[in-house]
Amino acid sequence: MTSGRILPTLLRSIQGQRIPITRPKWPQPTTTTTTPTLKSTTTTTPPPRRFTTSPPRRNDPRRQPADDPGFQSIVDNPPELVRTGKRHGPGLIILAIIPITAFFLGTWQVKRLAWKTDLIAKCEDRIVRPPLPLPPRIDPTAIADFDFRRVLVTGRYRHDQEMLIGPRMRDGEQGYIVVTPLERKDDPGATILVNRGWISKKHQDQKLRPEGLPTGEVTVEGLLREPWKKNMFTPDNRPDKGEFYFPDVKQMAELTGSQPVWVEQTMNPDYFTTLEYEQKGVPIGRPAEVNLRNNHAQYIFTWFGLSLATSIMFWLVVKKPPKDITRRVRMNKNW
Template sequence: MKTFSRLLRLSPRRISPKPTTTQQPPLNRRPISSTPRRPVKQAADDPTFTSILDNPPELIRTGGRRHGYGLIVLAIIPVTAFALGTWQVQRLKWKTDLIAKSEDRLVAPPLPLPPRIDPAAVPDFDYRRVLATGRFRHDQEMLIGPRMRDGEEGYMVVTPLEREGDGTTVLVNRGWISKSKRAQKDRKESLVDGVVTVEGLLREPWKKNMFTPDNRPDLGEFYFPDVVQMAQLTGSQPIWVEQTMEPDLFKIYEYQEKGIPIGRQAEVNLRNNHAQYIITWYGLAVATTIMFYILVKKPPTDVTRRVRLNKQW
């Protein structure tokens, strides 16, 4: 026991080290601003200040904006469409009367063409069937084109007809030929010699549009029938006669193969699309009127309402 106690006294003690705390040096923090603070002036410090709570509120639509120029344009569209629809009604009546008059002239017996014709009177005899007797001046032939027929390119053959007895000349649109038969040597059967009687329609030819080029008579190129110009070149009267023929399919194939001009049918071919235009314009007027009513009368929802500030604030 004494020995054990002695050993305990002689053995070194294990002393756990005490935790040491290291002291951090103070950080040198830089102040945010070295400028001394100034007292902030509030809006309420102004004796003339008026709060928004002192002004009466006003409920408006979303954004507080009134309808601008878009609404004005939308209001003009139905008025314009209605006016155009009414104008097309008048045009429909005019075109219907014109077609009826033309069909009445068409069913009348052919009228011998007088020696002298006033060009100003031609519109009153449009689609009138006439007879003219004389000789074709093939040396003064003119081709107008290109003109399409059943998807094939070709030309309209215009030949002056020198009438017997009075010696006057009129322009005759003999009909259509294919492009392959343009040269006279390729269609000798069409060059009728001797006295012939032509039955056709006294017509006002179609007019030039903005896409049609000008005629070049010096090169023999004609793109539209300028009757006055052609009459001056051939020394004929400015009268246009369109030769007619019966709609015989086998004869048309034969004429096309031989290069004989294919005349037009004796019928009125005036276009009358004014009824479609009336439906289109009136339909647009109704649709835009409904849109205008919905836009103006649509009530604002609770979410889209807000308080508009006084303009003087």
């Protein structure tokens, strides 16, 4: 056999052999017990010794809670039934405040309903009375007692001091409210402000509505009114530019030299007459009726309903029993 064949044969024989690997055994001490009668020997194997007898360190994973000398078992304390977490939070306080607040608001709306009903009754009584001739000089503080009172005024319009308040919508069309000072008996101190009515935006220029500018002495029948107030969304008037967004009676009176008295011209034309006025640019006055809104009954129902609903919700939240899953039996009182 050549040397080229001997070497592979030896390698294959070595690879095919399996050499068993055995763990080394530590020498075990033996104890011999000799009985005087039988004279036999008994050998026992002690448990394996640890390499060290020191206690486990603090971070040792083998360390158990019982290895701590101060450890106290939970079985040493009496059992106690507790709830996990808080049963009610700050939301319960808010839920308790809502029905109380809603009840007070509903009570306040009851008083407002009585006040508004009485006011509408007074205004309707004033509006059905015959028109009252308006005196030349009027105390502005007494106008509130004559609100919605029908009056008659005779004088001449000062169209050169005309003011347009707007924009104002009527039947979906944009326009303006025409306010014109009315001079009476050649007395500048007796001049008042007359709300003549609504015109469309296309007749803003006086040249486009000559029929809406009466000349000479005219008699106006209207309502002595306190005009509406400005809200937070309405911009301020700019009289230097001739822009008015709400009727500021004192401002307009100072601008025109008239009394701070506001009269709304009334008329009740039929449908075809209204269309004719609109086409010619003649101001369309308001009907002689009380248009005060009275929604306090709806507010009462809303607030008292909210108070009742939130009261029931509060009672259900307070009386609702805890779920079984939130109950735990804990043995430690200081858990």
